[in-house]
Amino acid sequence: MGELLKSLEGLRKEVKEKIDKAFSSSQLEKIKSVYLGRKGVLASSFKDLSALPEEKRREAGRIANEIKSELHKLFSQKQEYLKISDRGGKEEIFDYTLPGKKNLSGRFHPLTQLSSQIVEIFYGMGFEVVYGPDVETNYYNFDALNFPQDHPARDMMDTFYIDEKRLLRTHTSPVQIRVFEKRKPPARILAPGRVYRNEAINARSYCVFYQVEGFYVDRDVTMADLKGVLLAFFQKLFGKDVRLRFRASFFPFTEPSAEVDISCVICGGKGCSVCKHRGWLEVVGAGMIDPEVFRAVGYDPEVYSGYAFGMGIDRMALLKYRIDDIRLFWENDLRFLRQF
Amino acid sequence: MKASYTWLKDFVDINSTPEEIASKLTLAGSEVETIDVMGSDLDRVVVGEIESAEKHSKSDKLSVCQVNVRDKTLQIVCGAPNVKEKAKVPVALIGSILPDSTKIEKANLKGIDSFGMICSESELGIGEDSQGIMILDGKFSVGENLSKALDLEDFVFNLDLTPNRPDCLSILGVARELSALLGAKLKKPKPKVREGETLASTQVKVKIEEPSFCPRYTCRIIRGVRIGSSPFWLRRRLQACGVRSINNIVDVTNYVMLELGHPLHAFDYDLFSQPEVVVRKAKQKEKFVTLDGVKRELDSDILLITDGKRSVAVAGIMGGLESEVKEKTKNILLESAYFNPGMIRRGRLKLGISSESSHRFERGVDPNNVDFACDRAAELINDLAGGEVLKGIVDNYPKKIRAQKIDLRTRRVNQILGTKLSTSEISKILKSLEFKIKKDKNLKVEVPTFRPDVTREIDLIEEVARIYGYDRIETRMQASGNLVTPMPEEEKLTMKVRGILGGLGLYEVVTNDLVDPKKMGQVFPEKRLVKIKNPLSEELSVLRTSLLLNLLSVLSHNKKRKEEQVRIFEIGKVFSERGKKLPVERNKIGIALSGNNEPIFWNKKSQIDFFYIKGLLESFFESLSVDSYILIPNSYPYFSKDRSYDIKVRSEKLGFLGEVNEKILDFLDIKDKVFFTEMDFDKLLPLFSEDKFYKALPKYPPVDRDIAVVLDDGILAGEVEKFIKETGGEILEKIILFDLYKGDQIPSGKKSLAYSLRYRSKQKTLTDEDVNKVHVKIIEVLKKELGADLRG
Numbered sequence A: 001m002g003e004l005l006k007s008l009e010g011l012r013k014e015v016k017e018k019i020d021k022a023f024s025s026s027q028l029e030k031i032k033s034v035y036l037g038r039k040g041v042l043a044s045s046f047k048d049l050s051a052l053p054e055e056k057r058r059e060a061g062r063i064a065n066e067i068k069s070e071l072h073k074l075f076s077q078k079q080e081y082l083k084i085s086d087r088g089g090k091e092e093i094f095d096y097t098l099p100g101k102k103n104l105s106g107r108f109h110p111l112t113q114l115s116s117q118i119v120e121i122f123y124g125m126g127f128e129v130v131y132g133p134d135v136e137t138n139y140y141n142f143d144a145l146n147f148p149q150d151h152p153a154r155d156m157m158d159t160f161y162i163d164e165k166r167l168l169r170t171h172t173s174p175v176q177i178r179v180f181e182k183r184k185p186p187a188r189i190l191a192p193g194r195v196y197r198n199e200a201i202n203a204r205s206y207c208v209f210y211q212v213e214g215f216y217v218d219r220d221v222t223m224a225d226l227k228g229v230l231l232a233f234f235q236k237l238f239g240k241d242v243r244l245r246f247r248a249s250f251f252p253f254t255e256p257s258a259e260v261d262i263s264c265v266i267c268g269g270k271g272c273s274v275c276k277h278r279g280w281l282e283v284v285g286a287g288m289i290d291p292e293v294f295r296a297v298g299y300d301p302e303v304y305s306g307y308a309f310g311m312g313i314d315r316m317a318l319l320k321y322r323i324d325d326i327r328l329f330w331e332n333d334l335r336f337l338r339q340f
Numbered sequence B: 001m002k003a004s005y006t007w008l009k010d011f012v013d014i015n016s017t018p019e020e021i022a023s024k025l026t027l028a029g030s031e032v033e034t035i036d037v038m039g040s041d042l043d044r045v046v047v048g049e050i051e052s053a054e055k056h057s058k059s060d061k062l063s064v065c066q067v068n069v070r071d072k073t074l075q076i077v078c079g080a081p082n083v084k085e086k087a088k089v090p091v092a093l094i095g096s097i098l099p100d101s102t103k104i105e106k107a108n109l110k111g112i113d114s115f116g117m118i119c120s121e122s123e124l125g126i127g128e129d130s131q132g133i134m135i136l137d138g139k140f141s142v143g144e145n146l147s148k149a150l151d152l153e154d155f156v157f158n159l160d161l162t163p164n165r166p167d168c169l170s171i172l173g174v175a176r177e178l179s180a181l182l183g184a185k186l187k188k189p190k191p192k193v194r195e196g197e198t199l200a201s202t203q204v205k206v207k208i209e210e211p212s213f214c215p216r217y218t219c220r221i222i223r224g225v226r227i228g229s230s231p232f233w234l235r236r237r238l239q240a241c242g243v244r245s246i247n248n249i250v251d252v253t254n255y256v257m258l259e260l261g262h263p264l265h266a267f268d269y270d271l272f273s274q275p276e277v278v279v280r281k282a283k284q285k286e287k288f289v290t291l292d293g294v295k296r297e298l299d300s301d302i303l304l305i306t307d308g309k310r311s312v313a314v315a316g317i318m319g320g321l322e323s324e325v326k327e328k329t330k331n332i333l334l335e336s337a338y339f340n341p342g343m344i345r346r347g348r349l350k351l352g353i354s355s356e357s358s359h360r361f362e363r364g365v366d367p368n369n370v371d372f373a374c375d376r377a378a379e380l381i382n383d384l385a386g387g388e389v390l391k392g393i394v395d396n397y398p399k400k401i402r403a404q405k406i407d408l409r410t411r412r413v414n415q416i417l418g419t420k421l422s423t424s425e426i427s428k429i430l431k432s433l434e435f436k437i438k439k440d441k442n443l444k445v446e447v448p449t450f451r452p453d454v455t456r457e458i459d460l461i462e463e464v465a466r467i468y469g470y471d472r473i474e475t476r477m478q479a480s481g482n483l484v485t486p487m488p489e490e491e492k493l494t495m496k497v498r499g500i501l502g503g504l505g506l507y508e509v510v511t512n513d514l515v516d517p518k519k520m521g522q523v524f525p526e527k528r529l530v531k532i533k534n535p536l537s538e539e540l541s542v543l544r545t546s547l548l549l550n551l552l553s554v555l556s557h558n559k560k561r562k563e564e565q566v567r568i569f570e571i572g573k574v575f576s577e578r579g580k581k582l583p584v585e586r587n588k589i590g591i592a593l594s595g596n597n598e599p600i601f602w603n604k605k606s607q608i609d610f611f612y613i614k615g616l617l618e619s620f621f622e623s624l625s626v627d628s629y630i631l632i633p634n635s636y637p638y639f640s641k642d643r644s645y646d647i648k649v650r651s652e653k654l655g656f657l658g659e660v661n662e663k664i665l666d667f668l669d670i671k672d673k674v675f676f677t678e679m680d681f682d683k684l685l686p687l688f689s690e691d692k693f694y695k696a697l698p699k700y701p702p703v704d705r706d707i708a709v710v711l712d713d714g715i716l717a718g719e720v721e722k723f724i725k726e727t728g729g730e731i732l733e734k735i736i737l738f739d740l741y742k743g744d745q746i747p748s749g750k751k752s753l754a755y756s757l758r759y760r761s762k763q764k765t766l767t768d769e770d771v772n773k774v775h776v777k778i779i780e781v782l783k784k785e786l787g788a789d790l791r792g
């Protein structure tokens, strides 16, 4: 008997839902005939009752009748309501199901959306936003940032040159130098912008991308502060559960240098195809600003120390929105943009 | 760089799994990208012994072998020429899958059943030899798993090294890192060279003409070697590290390079025209044929190894074709030298070649490891190819490069890292990396010469941090300080503009600054193009001078994908060249519209027209509280002649607006009308202000009056409005045009404009009389100035 009651209860729910969703009288009539008609689903359930033993049959019959009358009541209520609506309350038909008159709605590009989100987070942590030119000199892009002449470190970034002295910046780090030349510490700066790399265009890399560089110079800034600021940032961006991993690395303008990985935002660190089953995603290059950089701008490295970090926004957007082809950002297909 | 796990174990005791090792190396800066597992795929390949081999009755090439694999004897038909009785061979049993994914099944070859396969090295994926089956020399027990028997199981770490760490371009260097990270002792090889009686120095003289380019040159001479193939263990290690086996001599030089990180070169000494090595700069345009058979033109930035008459190698980059060790070579000159890293880099960039050798020299090898590497190679050559190693190493090292000594302050370490390390902890870490500590109070650190990257106190601090572990440094979360960090006006305005345009239903796009100069020339002709010297392609070789081309391209892309309505904007930079200085960079707002002007609605559909984009501009300025703007006709080559305007605000030209002309639309294959405007973001900046002050709301009621005038069609509505405004004066609050009529009811060549005027005074409630005075005056002025007739 338990099973029969269960199926009656299921039927009740099912019919109730159908009644709710019906938006026209003709629809409602169809539902009524399928479920409550002479040969309807409910009628056949009543037949099953007869197979039950006497005392159970009585109990089940009572419940079944209750359901039947409840459903009938719901039908007539809805019928009444739809009648009014169909007629718009008057004689003329008012078809409210015709499409509405929409207002236009715009979209923001996913890269600028993420970029402004990042700017906002750092702004909230006391960073000032500063811009620099996209076309830079060799001096600001490399020399002042301690890239030695005739050293393979120069191969780390494939560069677009305009002539011997001028190039498209390969990172937003030149903004560091431009700021240091103009001010005295303390300085806590965020430099967002476009950067350029002379790399073949494919699903994983594009010749232009957005980068955010952040740096902080003051007395007694330590690597522990760098670890703190990045953890705070990523927890704000990806949630409290995100973990960070700092690995030793090399950049000419920082010493010590670090690559920073975040626990995979897709699998949480268990390993998946996005993180290549490592559980970690490489997202930031960072480190303590090299004393040579301070010397180049006339800061005393014995007095001041500082950290710097840089991250590619495009790459982060790939992760955040789970996009598998970076070129989509630059193609601007409306069907793509509409998703953000 | 590839490093074999078993090879590393030669130099340091490892109890950790390959994964643990990989993680430790990665965290300390030698990133392990992947681990290749070797030998595990051969689990059903065993050692077998050929008991008998008979010719196949139907084929000359096939042999029918009975092969003992301990628990049974298998009949195997084999096609190799080197099948012989009593030979021990690798046998792939039925069911095994070889590395090239061949599945071994029971087969029938010309009528005879075969139960397995006798394999060659290349079939097993453990060598390049595919000439015949692999013959296992030495003690192997029949039936034993081949991977176990040959010690094939290995893990290869694929390391992605940073350019500052040449020391890690060797097994020994990686082992040194591991010894520091694991706290295990480093076991360095100790070469023992069995030397003959003859002094090497009597057989060769070394002359260095450029000691700054070649600070040290050593060599040994080995006579009477037998060139042959290398033993399996050596080939296996080279293969694991991705190096092809050539012959025993070349293999040894590669082996020692991989092991110790020092590139070596072996010359066929009989091809020297005299017993001399002269290291000199190449002459301008001097020609030389390198190992790869290419004739190259050199210059004075390139160093040559010569015999005093003929050149034999481009120093540190590539050997010469002529002096290469060949099958018939008997006497060898083994070179081990130290070349200036910058010189090698300039040279290989000029020549456009890169070798394992130049890769290491360019990053800096250890000048004081030169003789050690030479000895190690001589020992191995002697072991593998016999011959006599002449007595002594010829070493030309005019000015010894000494280890640097650096002071290291404990306080400074902790100041940079935010740690609380003690002097003894620091000193222990540095010692584990083979740095020598002189004084234990304020540390004086002697940096080994294999670490050219460590030259300053800060570099030592990084070493301490690396080995101590970045993960053990505290993560200090602090409340932000009280720095004044204003948000720049540009950023604020950008956000505002994006918000407004998004609110007006536009899609924001982001496009490449690099564009095609041909297209740019067609669409937006501009002389001061910033050109890229080394572009990815001609299509991406100049910086854009306007957003027009980019936005039209996006539009075209989407139109081709059946998007009826394309309404897009971009805020981005444009560039123009101005000689040697940095180019001018201006931020622009570009808007392009095409297609329907509203979302498709079932009872109406209309296309974007001029008044649509004008209205959009009006809404845009209204939202920015920019009060007065005007359009002034101007002729732009990309717009239709009669729909081409400048946008002016407060007599400053802010940008331009118009309908893109058909020539350009045809060029970009766009079928629909397109309206475009570009405004200078930087000029908009001073017009934008967040300082806003309240004006009292009107206290008195307004009076509305309509006015309809008929005038010549040629008179612009703007003129009419101008006269109304001027005449209306202070009490005229608002003018709205509510009807424009041309047609039967008025004379041809005329139009009727109907305005609704709203009057209001700040001081009092206006009477009819007050309003009439002004209203009548307006009518009079319109009659007089524009010849207007009052209508209806």
Ligand SMILES: [Zn+2]
Pocket: A264, A265, A266, A267, A268, A269, A270, A271, A272, A273, A274, A275, A276, A277, A279, A280
């Ligand atoms: Zn994952």
